Amino acid sequence: MAGAFDFAPAIALLPFGSFLVALFLGQYMPKRGALAGIIATVGSLLLSAWVALTVAGGETYNEPVYTFVAMGENPIQFGLLLDQLSALMLVIVSLIAVLVHVFSLGYMNDEGETGLPRYYGELGLFTASMLAFVMSSNLLMAFMFFELVGLCSYLLIGFWFRRDGPPSAAKKAFLVTRFGDYFFLIGVVAVFATFGTAQFAGEESFPHLAELALSGEGQVTTMFGLGAEAWFTVVGLLILGGVMGKSAQFPFHTWLPDAMEGPTPVSALIHAATMVAAGVYLVARIYGFYALLPTALAVIALVGGFTALFAATMGVVKREIKQVLAYSTISQYGYIMLALGGGGYVAGVFHLTTHAVFKALLFLGAGSVIIAMHHNENMWDMGGLKDKMPVTYYAFLSGSLALAGIVPFSGFWSKDEVLYETLVHGIGTDGGLGVVLLLAYAMGLIAVFFTGFYTFRMVLLTFHGKPRSDTARNPHGVHWNVKGPLAVLGVLAATVGAINLVPVHALVGSVPEFLHDWLYYGPEMLNGHHYHELITAGEFGGMSAGELPGLGETGTLFASAGISLTVALAGSALAIALYRGDSPVEHTDRLGSAKTVLFNNYYQDEYQVWLAQGLTMNVARAADKFDQGVVDGVVNGVSSVSLFGGSRVRRIQTGIVSNYATLLTLGLVALLVGIGLMGGWF
Amino acid sequence: MVPIEYYMVLSAAVFCIGVFGILTRRNALMFLMSVELMLNAANINLVAFSFQNGNLTGQVFSLFTMALAAAEVAVGIGIILVLYRNFDDVDVTKATTMRW
Numbered sequence: 001m002a003g004a005f006d007f008a009p010a011i012a013l014l015p016f017g018s019f020l021v022a023l024f025l026g027q028y029m030p031k032r033g034a035l036a037g038i039i040a041t042v043g044s045l046l047l048s049a050w051v052a053l054t055v056a057g058g059e060t061y062n063e064p065v066y067t068f069v070a071m072g073e074n075p076i077q078f079g080l081l082l083d084q085l086s087a088l089m090l091v092i093v094s095l096i097a098v099l100v101h102v103f104s105l106g107y108m109n110d111e112g113e114t115g116l117p118r119y120y121g122e123l124g125l126f127t128a129s130m131l132a133f134v135m136s137s138n139l140l141m142a143f144m145f146f147e148l149v150g151l152c153s154y155l156l157i158g159f160w161f162r163r164d165g166p167p168s169a170a171k172k173a174f175l176v177t178r179f180g181d182y183f184f185l186i187g188v189v190a191v192f193a194t195f196g197t198a199q200f201a202g203e204e205s206f207p208h209l210a211e212l213a214l215s216g217e218g219q220v221t222t223m224f225g226l227g228a229e230a231w232f233t234v235v236g237l238l239i240l241g242g243v244m245g246k247s248a249q250f251p252f253h254t255w256l257p258d259a260m261e262g263p264t265p266v267s268a269l270i271h272a273a274t275m276v277a278a279g280v281y282l283v284a285r286i287y288g289f290y291a292l293l294p295t296a297l298a299v300i301a302l303v304g305g306f307t308a309l310f311a312a313t314m315g316v317v318k319r320e321i322k323q324v325l326a327y328s329t330i331s332q333y334g335y336i337m338l339a340l341g342g343g344g345y346v347a348g349v350f351h352l353t354t355h356a357v358f359k360a361l362l363f364l365g366a367g368s369v370i371i372a373m374h375h376n377e378n379m380w381d382m383g384g385l386k387d388k389m390p391v392t393y394y395a396f397l398s399g400s401l402a403l404a405g406i407v408p409f410s411g412f413w414s415k416d417e418v419l420y421e422t423l424v425h426g427i428g429t430d431g432g433l434g435v436v437l438l439l440a441y442a443m444g445l446i447a448v449f450f451t452g453f454y455t456f457r458m459v460l461l462t463f464h465g466k467p468r469s470d471t472a473r474n475p476h477g478v479h480w481n482v483k484g485p486l487a488v489l490g491v492l493a494a495t496v497g498a499i500n501l502v503p504v505h506a507l508v509g510s511v512p513e514f515l516h517d518w519l520y521y522g523p524e525m526l527n528g529h530h531y532h533e534l535i536t537a538g539e540f541g542g543m544s545a546g547e548l549p550g551l552g553e554t555g556t557l558f559a560s561a562g563i564s565l566t567v568a569l570a571g572s573a574l575a576i577a578l579y580r581g582d583s584p585v586e587h588t589d590r591l592g593s594a595k596t597v598l599f600n601n602y603y604q605d606e607y608q609v610w611l612a613q614g615l616t617m618n619v620a621r622a623a624d625k626f627d628q629g630v631v632d633g634v635v636n637g638v639s640s641v642s643l644f645g646g647s648r649v650r651r652i653q654t655g656i657v658s659n660y661a662t663l664l665t666l667g668l669v670a671l672l673v674g675i676g677l678m679g680g681w682f
Numbered sequence: 683m684v685p686i687e688y689y690m691v692l693s694a695a696v697f698c699i700g701v702f703g704i705l706t707r708r709n710a711l712m713f714l715m716s717v718e719l720m721l722n723a724a725n726i727n728l729v730a731f732s733f734q735n736g737n738l739t740g741q742v743f744s745l746f747t748m749a750l751a752a753a754e755v756a757v758g759i760g761i762i763l764v765l766y767r768n769f770d771d772v773d774v775t776k777a778t779t780m781r782w
Contacts, residue, residue, distance in 0.1 A: 655781030657713075657774045661704045 019124035026117025033120035048090035079137030096273035099485035106482035126152035139198035157262035180245020187238030207288030247279030264367035272360035291534035304337025305440030312450035344421025358402035361489035365396035372475035395490030410497035428546025452571025689730035697723035
């Protein structure tokens with residue numbers, strides 16, 4: 001009997017079909033391809049749900065679909081790996097994709113945009129690439145779809161290519177992520193060279209081979225004379241380069257705020273479910289590999305914690321609603337990285353899930369506000385929208401509470417678990433790794449304060465107070481196709497945390513931790529239990545869970561939750577205190593020169609532009625000079641010497657046939673005389 | 683029977699006359715004739731050795747050479763005609779326009 005797994009390829013092929021349909025036939029369809037996209041993504045969602053149910057029944061799937069290059073024992077294949085992690089991600093991605101397609105009806109069709117077949121085509125291809133990426137069974141296939149996701153984001157960010165901003169933002173997104181992807185590509189090659197395979201799962205998978213090699217049971221080829229662990233760390237960090245580019249981690253985060261130039265539904269898709277999620281999903285996918293490498297884990301945690309804090313501070317001063325959300329996205333992905341680096345696999349995946357929901361909600365809510373404000377995104381022109389658009393307000397509020405991490409909204413549960421896991425592993429682990437984890441934890445904790453602050457600053461400026469412009473006094477109405485997705489996500493953002501109520505579970509044992517159980521009982525070597533063993537094993541991750549002095553395990557859990565909740569509430573309360581009232585003023589002006597630095601994004605763009613123009617350009621120019629001058633000079637010199645010599649030497653040709661005959665005869669005579677002399681005739 | 687040396691001397695003499703003609707004459711027709719002389723000097727050699735060895739192959743070969751010489755003359759005369767049309771002369775030293 002055909003089961004869910006037999007239809008799994010269709011999860012990616014359906015949106016791909018909608019891409020073709022929208023692109024070629026969209027012009028003739030009633031909604032310019034939107035219906036094809038909605039039907040396809042709903043189909044993907046249903047199939048994903050079916051796959052998830054089948055996986056919940058205990059079955060998993062890891063089979064090749066198509067052999068790309070047949071070579072010996074380890075052919076390069078396209079395959080599907082459907083386990084607990086990918087099934088969860090499939091459901092998230094297709095759910096967000098459906099809602100974004102529906103929302104696009106309101107944001108694009110009703111606003112009279114042109115080029116809609118192209119828009120829906122790209123949206124379909126984007127969804128298809130991401131779904132295929134999620135299902136990939138090996139690193140090379142993952143890399144290919146990773147790149148396709150990057151290409152589609154480039155196309156979508158630059159959708160309004162006739163304006164000035166979007167094409168430049170699209171190019172920036174493409175180039176910055178590509179820079180990271182160079183490292184990823186080298187990493188893929190290194191994985192092939194080291195293990196001979198790039199499979200994610202099974203006995204012959206590269207994480208498993210790495211595990212065997214590190215425990216001394218297997219042999220691998222390392223390079224540059226490095227030991228196995230050092231070399232694996234290098235490979236892991238190379239792959240991490242691609243992850244940091246895609247997930248916009250410091251210092252590759254600069255593309256993401258600019259990517260706000262794209263249509264808002266696209267921003268929701270990019271930042272909630274696809275592009276940016278692809279990076280951290282990859283780390284979770286090969287967590288069995290990273291769990292072996294304490295140095296790589298320390299780097300991941302440190303980068304994550306730093307990015308979380310760094311981006312959150314910049315979100316505090318921004319004027320435009322989407323810019324605030326952009327920095328919050330960078331910051332939240334920092335948390336996911338922090339969780340993964342801190343040994344909290346389940347926490348990372350949990351935050352990935354809740355963040356996908358509440359960030360999609362916030363972006364779609366921002367999109368609704370932008371429709372209402374006639375595409376003015378400046379929060380200082382808004383205000384008082386609460387009464388005019390209640391559905392958007394309450395949905396947005398739900399997302400904001402989740403983002404700020406206020407109990408009992410979803411973000412609280414996941415962010416708390418992220419911080420808790422990092423804290424206990426930081427306390428319990430000896431040596432440098434423990435210190436790094438504690439440092440990363442501290443940065444994550446401070447970021448919670450800023451998160452609460454910028455979130456409520458955004459909410460109050462947008463929805464509360466008195467309208468500060470004419471458009472805000474008479475906002476444009478929005479239809480069901482905007483309110484529907486918002487309502488769905490608003491409810492989810494409030495409730496999705498219920499899938500993993502760790503503190504409640506600790507208190508009342510009968511409340512299950514669904515996500516924890518879900519991820520812990522995956523296929524062999526791909527489940528959270530195995531990762532936990534690797535993380536805590538002395539010869540691999542070398543972490544161990546500690547607890548705050550005198551509190552015990554449960555006490556530490558509640559202390560951690562209490563601390564982060566207090567900090568979040570403090571940040572939120574400060575924002576509410578400063579920005580409430582009818583006409584709030586820009587309190588961040590009091591920061592003085594610090595604000596200038598924050599507003600200019602710590603001059604990150606400037607130094608990267610300097611790197612490109614001041615440094616790379618000069619190096620390229622010098623290389624060009626060398627090429628044009630030295631290399632081409634030698635080649636040209638040889639050719640002009642030949643040409644000059646030829647032009648002189650050809651003068652010996654007289655064109656008189658008698659002369660040639662004379663030469664021939666003389667030559668013959670000389671030959672005869674020569675042969676005669678040699679042969680001794682005379 | 684005439685000894686083979688006499689034929690050789692005759693053939694060498696005819697060949698040298700041909701070479702001398704090519705080296706000294708400027709008239710294209712004389713050129714052609716000198717080339718014919720050289721060809722026939724070779725023919726004499728072929729026939730003489732064939733007679734010496736009692737083997738007819740050389741004589742047959744010289745028949746081929748004569749047929750070839752006839753064809754060559756046909757082409758040669760054609761070339762000379764074109765030469766005359768282009769340069770109003772059959773002097774081979776005048777036709778130097780194709781050198782560089």
